[in-house]
Amino acid sequence: MSSATLAPATPGQFQLPPLALYIHIPWCVRKCPYCDFNSHAAGPELPEEAYVDALLADLDIDLPAAHGRALGSIFFGGGTPSLFSARALDRLLQGVNRRLAFAADIEITLEANPGTFEQAKFVDYRALGINRLSIGVQSFHGEQLKALGRIHDGAEAIRAAEMARRAGFDNFNLDLMHGLPGQDVAGALADLRQAIALAPTHLSWYQLTLEPNTVFWSQPPQIPEDDILWDIQEAGQALLAEHGFAQYETSAYARDNRRARHNLNYWSFGDFLGIGAGAHAKLSDPHGQIRRSWKTRLPRDYLDPGKPFQAGERLLEAAELPFEFMMNALRLTGGVPAALFEQRTGLPLASISDACAAARAAGLLDADPQVLRPTPRGQLFLNDLLQHFLD
Incomplete structure (x- = not known):
């Protein structure tokens, strides 16, 4: 796609998107060998008070970028945020709410x-x-849990879901992997059936991948062959559908329309503040300029008052926006309204008409001009679909 087609949007076309907040807590009991997230083994004492102070100071610096918007969602990610005490999280949430309004249904x-x-x-x-x-x-x-380096066993996993419900959580997700070392189709489906039996409202079911800068990358385990992985995927999706879990994103399935609103904001190219060691943000201004930024990665640097929280930022150029938008929106099986492209990027829809036509001709993008939605083939070959929107 030629950047020459990317003419500026007409005034008023761009709209400030909804705003979310991501809070990164970087400590874990132990680093898992497959994990490429910014996580670090916790010492005997977590610096809760100092870290909450740093998070709120970090947020203070970023507050102008909210432009008066209320938060629609907050996500505590990690690491293992549940290592923090309720007292620390209470102080943090109260501090956030003093600075930013919360939507009534946050x-x-x-x-x-x-x-x-x-x-x-x-x-x-x-x-x-x-x-x-x-x-x-x-x-x-x-x-499989031992191979993944997890600190819990299967019985503890079952108890965790049961305790979540007893604690009053009627909305919870279970993260579940497939394609694990030594796993066959029967084993993968047994995992999935056990997860379904715990009655979560949401399942994130995704294939193990070997990522750079992980133990598994340098010491790869023996994972199932491609034909077994394909059989697992097909059988698992059929089982999830049978039990009322509707797939709405590449690896996300929800019952009773309990889709993850925070993640939907990412996939619909919404804005999000990011605070904490290694957190990322994507923020727009009222003039339609969109920036991505990231915080310093190491907890000791993030907690050092002599060092800045932010490690870097960059302004997204107009030529990058079609790919940036589509990379998120086309993960959604139902896609997004075509008009959302103009609202979130500030570019006219006509600027991607040639790319859309080529993707439709290849059978990767739905023919309906009112939506930007991958076809079933496009879902399978998402990287090929996205290539059409590269500059």
Whole structure:
């Protein structure tokens, strides 16, 4: 796609998108060998007070970028945010709310691992207004959990979901992997059936990938062959559909329309503030300029008062915006309204007409001009679809 086609939008075409907040808590009990997230093994004492102070100071610097918008969602990611006490998270949430308005129906999600579950602690989390959990189960089978370096066993994973419900969480996600070392189709489906039996409202079901800068990258395990992976994918999707889990994104499935609103904001090219070590942000201004920024990665640097929180930022050029937008929106199986492209990028829809026509001719993009939606083939070959929107 030629950047020459990217004419500026007409005045008033661009609209400030909804705003979310991502809070990164970078400590884990132990670093997993497959994990490429910014996470670090926790010492005997977590610097909760100092870290909350730093998070609020970080947010103070970024506040002008909110432009008066209320927060539609907050997501505590990690690491393992459930290592933090309810008292620390209470002080943090109160501090955030003094600085930014919360939407009346705000979604507040906390990532948690089964090995860190304590009933009283999670009752306290729910009382703070945290209304959604994302529980990192990954598998219920001891052999696979050991291979993944997880600190919990299958029984603890089951208890975690049960404790979440007893603590008052009627909306929770289970993270589950497939394509694990030594796993066959029967084993993958057994994991999925156990997850479904725990009655989560949402499942993130995704294939293990070997990422650079991980132990698995340098010491790769023996994972199933491609034909087994394909059989797992097909059988698992059929099982999820049978039990009322509708796929709405590449690896996300929800019951009763309990889609993850925070993640939907990402995929619809919404704005998000990011605070915490290694957190990323995507923010727009009223003139239609869009920036991505990222915070310093190491916790010790983030906590150093002599060092800035922000490690870098860049302004997205007009030629980058079609790919940036589509990279997110086309992960959604239902796509997005075509008009959203103009609202979120400030570019006229005509600027991507040639790319859309080529993608439709290739059978990768839905023929309906009112939506930007991948076809079933486009979902399978998403990278090929996205190539059409590269400058």
